[in-house]
Amino acid sequence: MKFLLKNIFRIIPVLFIITVIVFVLVRVTGDPVSLMLPETATDEEQEQLRESLGLNEPLYKQYLIYLGDLIKGDFGDSFRYNQPAFDIVMERLPASFSLAFASMIVATLISIPLGILSAIKRNSILDLLITSASVLGKAMPSFWLGIMLILLLAVHLNLFPVSGTGSTKHLVLPAITLGTGIAAEMTRLIRSSMLEILSQDYIRTARSKGLFEVIVINKHAFRNALIPVVTIMALQTATLIGGTLITETVFSWPGMGQLLVQAVDLRDMAVVQAATFVIAILVIASNLLADLTYRYLDPRIKYE
Missing domain, CATH: 1.10.3720.10 (MetI-like)
Structure with a gap:
């Protein structure tokens, strides 16, 4: 039981490091707004969508928001399937x-x-x-x-x-x-x-x-x-x-x-x-x- 409890506590920092790595790698691959909107979208429409998704905030604020949602079990919605991402994965x-x-x-x-x-x-x-x-x-x-x-x-x-x-x-x-x-x-x-x-x-x-x-x-x-x-x-x-x-x-x-x-x-x-x-x-x-x-x-x- 001691071994089990010790390893459960070790999981927390591991998951924290994983969330940081994934968050950074996903952000550096490109702007998802360009995929979510048609090519005819104006700069104003792109900025409005970026603001609604929180992508106009500094990276550390985006991460804190993401971490807060993660603790609540909210991974956000998929723009492709238009439903909660966690439900799609499950x-x-x-x-x-x-x-x-x-x-x-x-x-x-x-x-x-x-x-x-x-x-x-x-x-x-x-x-x-x-x-x-x-x-x-x-x-x-x-x-x-x-x-x-x-x-x-x-x-x-x-x-x-x-x-x-x-x-x-x-x-x-x-x-x-x-x-x-x-x-x-x-x-x-x-x-x-x-x-x-x-x-x-x-x-x-x-x-x-x-x-x-x-x-x-x-x-x-x-x-x-x-x-x-x-x-x-x-x-x-x-x-x-x-x-x-x-x-x-x-x-x-x-x-x-x-x-x-x-x-x-x-x-x-x-x-x-x-x-x-x-x-x-x-x-x-x-x-x-x-x-x-x-x-x-x-x-x-x-x-x-």
């Missing part, structure tokens, strides 16, 4: 969550058995094949894999929809596309972590006691090998929620990544600030969850 969040969750399931189902097999059969042909496949999976561009999956499984075999949302079938192809790259990275990490654990003295002791190899691997080795894997999973989950633009574009998936890039392109400041803030909260929460998971996996880890 509408896209379930789609991103479902895609990230499905991708992590795919990655876990692929990487855990392959990583363990590769470590157990070290320097064998099977190990070479798994290692080569993981390198290929990591190097393979996600947009190319997505297009190939669409051509094979959606167009030729007609097993899944080409794009869009609405059912579980729509989720399969983008989840495989994203999960493959993550699985490649996790497989190599599990292999190296398992090799290190299998060389430990307590593993040799467990084997000398006559325990079945399955028990030695699953109960004694794999649990301790999971600690670095949990870190990768936490970081990848946060990345999946906020930065899967290419896959979302290929499959027309209405997630956070696509929303954020469109908002940046249009200088929709309210949406950019709201989306970045939500993604920052998710990254911090996933890291905190990973730290708590360490303690469960290895009770010897102490937080002092």
